[in-house]
Amino acid sequence: MSTANVIDEVVPAGEPWMGVVRRGQSFRIVDLEGNQAVDTLFYNAADTAEAYSAQNTIQAQQRIYLTTGTVLLSNRGNAMLRIEDDTCGRHDTLGGACSAESNTVRYALEKRSMHSCRDSFLLALATHDLRMTKRDLPSNINFFMNVPVTPEGQLRFADGISAAGRHVQMTALMDTLVLISNCPQLNNPCNAYNPTPIRVMTWDPA
């Protein structure tokens, strides 16, 4: 896990990543090659029972997409991070994370053994011995993923609107544990059928 004060790492295609962003620090995710879904969970680093809540965030901002100005709220209603800069323009928090189970239901029984974000999250939690299990997986954000909602209220997993080099940048409003699955999904266009690396960076305020 990255606990260094300043982080600058490339996360390979399909891999999980964990790190801590300190209160006041900037946190940037770069979509290096374009149209890569970055499934992300946020926890209060001091108490992981507090975690990002899609429901509270959507309710507070009265909008379903996330972009510059969005304050990411926890299940306790506390501000965790604020999106300060966004060259993609829109991020999803409704579509959830892919799993062996959803791959089986959506696509085919033979897809069950494929890598998935849920398995990546659980692998990272087990690797870092945080005594956290599937019970501790809160709602997630899919940075750079395009999940438009139709006028009839349906969710679509659509071709991405991101591109190589686009980024999203946040300021941490509390010490935040970040858990990323750099999505390995190959069955829908969330990664343009080609998972690619991302870059994660943190730095101290000027």
Ligand SMILES: [Zn+2]
């Ligand atoms: Zn995924």
